[in-house]
Amino acid sequence: MITQVVEQPGADPAGHPASVLPAAHRPCGASTSQLRLQRLALLALSAAILIVFCIISLLVGARPVAFSTAFDALFAYDPVSAEHIVIRDYRLPRTLLGLLCGAAFGVSGALIQVATRNPLADPGILGVNAGAAFFVTLAVGLFGFHAVSSHLWFAFLGAITVTLLVYAVGSRGRDGATPVRLVLSGVALSAVLGGIGSSITLLDPVAFDSLRLWSIGSLAGRNIDVVVTVAPFIIFGLVLSVCIAPSLNVVALGDDPSRALGANLVRTRILVVIAVTLLAGAATAAAGPIGFVGLMVPHVVRWLTGPDQRRIIPFTILCSPILLLAADITGRLVLFPGELEAGIVTAFIGAPVLVALARRTRASGI
Amino acid sequence: MTGGHDSAKGKLEAQGVTLRYDARTIAENLSVVIPDGSFTVIVGPNACGKSTLLRALSRLLVPSAGQVILDGKAIAGYPSKQVARTVGLLPQTSIAPDGITVADLVSRGRYPHQSFFRQWSQEDEVAVASAMAATQTTELSNRPVDELSGGQRQRVWVAMVLAQQTPILLLDEPTTFLDIAHQIELLNLCQDLNAAGRTIVAVLHDLNHACRYATNIIAMKDGTVIAEGPPAAIMTEKLVEDVFGLRCMIIEDPVSGTPLIVPKSGK
Ligand SMILES: Nc1ncnc2c1ncn2[C@@H]1O[C@H](COP(=O)(O)OP(=O)(O)OP(=O)(O)O)[C@@H](O)[C@H]1O
Numbered sequence: 001m002i003t004q005v006v007e008q009p010g011a012d013p014a015g016h017p018a019s020v021l022p023a024a025h026r027p028c029g030a031s032t033s034q035l036r037l038q039r040l041a042l043l044a045l046s047a048a049i050l051i052v053f054c055i056i057s058l059l060v061g062a063r064p065v066a067f068s069t070a071f072d073a074l075f076a077y078d079p080v081s082a083e084h085i086v087i088r089d090y091r092l093p094r095t096l097l098g099l100l101c102g103a104a105f106g107v108s109g110a111l112i113q114v115a116t117r118n119p120l121a122d123p124g125i126l127g128v129n130a131g132a133a134f135f136v137t138l139a140v141g142l143f144g145f146h147a148v149s150s151h152l153w154f155a156f157l158g159a160i161t162v163t164l165l166v167y168a169v170g171s172r173g174r175d176g177a178t179p180v181r182l183v184l185s186g187v188a189l190s191a192v193l194g195g196i197g198s199s200i201t202l203l204d205p206v207a208f209d210s211l212r213l214w215s216i217g218s219l220a221g222r223n224i225d226v227v228v229t230v231a232p233f234i235i236f237g238l239v240l241s242v243c244i245a246p247s248l249n250v251v252a253l254g255d256d257p258s259r260a261l262g263a264n265l266v267r268t269r270i271l272v273v274i275a276v277t278l279l280a281g282a283a284t285a286a287a288g289p290i291g292f293v294g295l296m297v298p299h300v301v302r303w304l305t306g307p308d309q310r311r312i313i314p315f316t317i318l319c320s321p322i323l324l325l326a327a328d329i330t331g332r333l334v335l336f337p338g339e340l341e342a343g344i345v346t347a348f349i350g351a352p353v354l355v356a357l358a359r360r361t362r363a364s365g366i
Numbered sequence: 367m368t369g370g371h372d373s374a375k376g377k378l379e380a381q382g383v384t385l386r387y388d389a390r391t392i393a394e395n396l397s398v399v400i401p402d403g404s405f406t407v408i409v410g411p412n413a414c415g416k417s418t419l420l421r422a423l424s425r426l427l428v429p430s431a432g433q434v435i436l437d438g439k440a441i442a443g444y445p446s447k448q449v450a451r452t453v454g455l456l457p458q459t460s461i462a463p464d465g466i467t468v469a470d471l472v473s474r475g476r477y478p479h480q481s482f483f484r485q486w487s488q489e490d491e492v493a494v495a496s497a498m499a500a501t502q503t504t505e506l507s508n509r510p511v512d513e514l515s516g517g518q519r520q521r522v523w524v525a526m527v528l529a530q531q532t533p534i535l536l537l538d539e540p541t542t543f544l545d546i547a548h549q550i551e552l553l554n555l556c557q558d559l560n561a562a563g564r565t566i567v568a569v570l571h572d573l574n575h576a577c578r579y580a581t582n583i584i585a586m587k588d589g590t591v592i593a594e595g596p597p598a599a600i601m602t603e604k605l606v607e608d609v610f611g612l613r614c615m616i617i618e619d620p621v622s623g624t625p626l627i628v629p630k631s632g633k
């Protein structure tokens with residue numbers, strides 16, 4: 001009955017470091033280094049695909065540009081060339097925004113899914129989108145700000161304010177901000193703000209055209225200032241996410257096991273909320289609520305990597321912009337020379353892919 | 367803090383703790399000493415507060431009065447990773463993340479030994495490998511935990527706690543889900559670990575296992591300690607009747623010479 005698997009008689013059941021097992025018995029032996037190589041190759045492949053999409057994003061659009069021209073526009077800029085201006089002023093900010101916002105949406109989705117232990121969670125349940133939309137509505141409706149550029153700060157401020165409010169409401173009581181409470185208070189506050197927001201928009205539908213455009217989500221028409229404004233927040237958020245990945249791995253085991261392993265649940269949750277707010281808030285402010293990226297990419301990545309956040313987050317950083325840029329590029333092509341917003345295309349591309357994957361494999365949990 | 371304490375008494379103890387979940391008080395003014403180097407088994411009827419006590423001893427539950435002392439200092443005053451390098455806990459139930467492999471789960475037991483600047487080391491690898499060998503889970507290492515049988519899963523969680531390599535181990539019903547052979551195997555493993563110098567605290571429901579393996583038994587009922595001491599000294603027919611409301615006969619275990627509890631049929 002009790003199979004004697006411990007073939008080396010010297011194996012010390014007390015598990016002291018002195019008993020070095022032969023390589024064949026190590027769980028992390030030869031096969032692991034092979035796996036690691038495989039993963040590195042996969043990571044390199046994702047990076048290569050991402051670079052290809054960045055290049056395509058620079059070249060494709062209502063006015064297609066040759067590769068050499070794009071190269072010159074970046075490195076030997078000629079301010080009188082119309083094509084160079086298109087690249088510098090439109091395609092470059094758009095591509096950079098795709099990179100930053102893609103990574104931000106994806107990673108904030110990955111974080112919120114592991115922190116709430118809910119594979120279907122997205123940053124929206126913390127009130128990020130509702131907060132951003134509500135503040136933009138107020139800006140337009142009460143203060144008459146119609147320029148998209150002014151929406152950026154209102155949206156960001158709204159995302160941060162409402163997430164903090166959700167956290168404050170959700171963390172009252174002895175147990176603090178448990179995932180369930182955060183989700184409940186996020187959903188409740190979002191519903192309330194959504195209701196108030198829609199009643200304001202109904203009062204004066206025409207004034208809110210720009211809001212409607214923003215709420216679809218798009219990378220088009222943002223200049224380099226938008227990129228420069230959100231970049232520091234997003235980069236800080238991404239670095240923070242990579243840093244908390246090891247703690248998240250332990251938190252994913254559940255409250256009791258993770259506390260028993262010495263994880264600081266409260267600190268980890270606060271850092272998650274900060275990272276999600278910065279990432280999703282900045283990205284939503286810049287590009288509008290493109291929610292699907294954060295839902296779908298971490299899912300697909302988990303199928304590739306298994307439930308290890310130290311791998312999920314780097315892969316998500318590379319794979320999310322691929323989806324967002326692909327959606328943006330597709331949007332420029334399907335209605336050529338017109339455009340379809342990236343927010344719409346993401347859902348069109350994302351949904352079938354997700355359904356197909358869900359049918360093929362077991363849905364991947366946290 | 368410890369003042370006049372006898373050092374042989376123990377480095378983990380609860381001093382007059384009141385344990386409660388929200389409004390419900392589970393234990394009041396409860397004091398328990400875990401003798402250093404002992405194999406302590408906690409027995410008692412369902413819902414008497416055994417798991418709650420273990421949660422307090424591993425500072426998962428903060429007592430609303432009194433305190434838990436580790437190494438002469440209040441446990442609340444330690445950095446959490448330092449506690450996790452000293453006291454390991456196997457919770458009564460745990461749910462593994464979907465799709466996680468056995469090797470991956472066991473390696474997460476190394477978390478308290480790692481830091482941002484010191485991630486995976488040779489020492490971690492050795493600890494994980496010996497924990498898996500000791501629980502006979504080595505050959506499962508690449509299997510997803512959610513595809514294992516209940517008993518296999520239980521052994522994987524035990525391996526995770528062993529990989530933590532703590533001098534004190536708190537095991538909440540480590541033998542549930544295990545077949546009789548694996549139960550004995552696990553208890554033998556605990557005994558070996560204990561002989562190698564670790565302090566073991568286990569909640570067990572099988573009184574005969576408790577008597578055979580424990581060096582010290584704590585019998586609990588309704589959040590209080592009814593009796594405490596070596597099995598031969600405290601395990602009496604009266605104690606079993608007091609604690610469990612069960613009439614029984616106690617004979618000598620023909621194999622180990624320890625008390626053997628034989629329930630009587632009528633009430
Ligand atoms: N999280 C909780 N919230 C509220 N009450 C709880 C909680 N966990 C346990 N209790 C209550 O505390 C009491 C003691 O529970 P505990 O889990 O410590 O019992 P136990 O002795 O381990 O029982 P068992 O042998 O069934 O595992 C029970 O009445 C239980 O209902």
Ligand SMILES: [Mg+2]
Binds near residue numbers: 416417418458538
């Ligand atoms: Mg219990």
